[in-house]
Amino acid sequence: xxxxxxxxxxxxxxxxxxxxxxxxxxxxxxxxxxxxxxxxxxxxxxxxxxxxxxxxxxxxxxxxxxxxxxxxxxxxxxxxxxxxxxxxxxxxxxxxxxxxxxxxxxxxxxxxx
Amino acid sequence: xxxxxxxxxxxxxxxxxxxxxxxxxxxxxxxxxxxxxxxxxxxxxxxxxxxxxxxxxxxxxxxxxxxxxxxxxxxxxxxxxxxxxxxxxxxxxxxxxxxxxxxxxxxxxxxxxxxxxxx
Numbered sequence: 402x403x404x405x406x407x408x409x410x411x412x413x414x415x416x417x418x419x420x421x422x423x424x425x426x427x428x429x430x431x432x433x434x435x436x437x438x439x440x441x442x443x444x445x446x447x448x449x450x451x452x453x454x455x456x457x458x459x460x461x462x463x464x465x466x467x468x469x470x471x472x473x474x475x476x477x478x479x480x481x482x483x484x485x486x487x488x489x490x491x492x493x494x495x496x497x498x499x500x501x502x503x504x505x506x507x508x509x510x511x512x513x514x
Numbered sequence: 515x516x517x518x519x520x521x522x523x524x525x526x527x528x529x530x531x532x533x534x535x536x537x538x539x540x541x542x543x544x545x546x547x548x549x550x551x552x553x554x555x556x557x558x559x560x561x562x563x564x565x566x567x568x569x570x571x572x573x574x575x576x577x578x579x580x581x582x583x584x585x586x587x588x589x590x591x592x593x594x595x596x597x598x599x600x601x602x603x604x605x606x607x608x609x610x611x612x613x614x615x616x617x618x619x620x621x622x623x624x625x626x627x628x629x630x631x632x633x
Contacts (some may be wrong), residue, residue: 431620432617434621434622436624440628441551441602441627442626442627443518443604443624443625443626443627444604444624445624446608446622446623446624449617449620449621451616451617459528465517478588479540480539491563491622493558493620497569497570498570499545499565499569499571499608499609500545500562500563500569500570500608500609500622501547501559501562501572502547502549502559502606503559504549504556504557504558505556506556507556
């Protein structure tokens, strides 16, 4: 079963614009990870944020986490056509479930050149 | 450092057959997790092996099984294949023996997947 929802399901923007994707989850987490997937290939890890962190940056990526609202957002700044992909959030409950990620349904991002 | 590798990349089987998929984790990683991805159900966790022991299991029937060897390589087996088993099967490795920090330990790195088609 999926942990939560991602919003929007699809996002279409122009190159140079910012893209924001949201993720909500249902249960307590140890960490939340964001992944990118191109055309049904493997998942590429983007960033991990731990439950005691509120914000992390990596290059053009900014991730926020609000554990009180059980939600996270991924911001991609100055989007490029190469950012076109599906983006997934995945939560990890920690404890005895360290090796288990629970994924959202994903956001399909299309960046038009 | 080489990434996660999965073999074979593509597979076509018929209903009732069985299949074995292989995953080689990043060198030094002790955990291998398996996931199934379908258009209808999305990405779902199958099971995780850590140091040759199954540590976590998802909600899949007993037809799905796995194992991990002493070199951390893992295999998953699906017996009595059904049409609904057609999917992209992904494995991920984590828990390096020498982790720099907790994030380094918990990050899962995925392989390219095995696409299984059951006819």
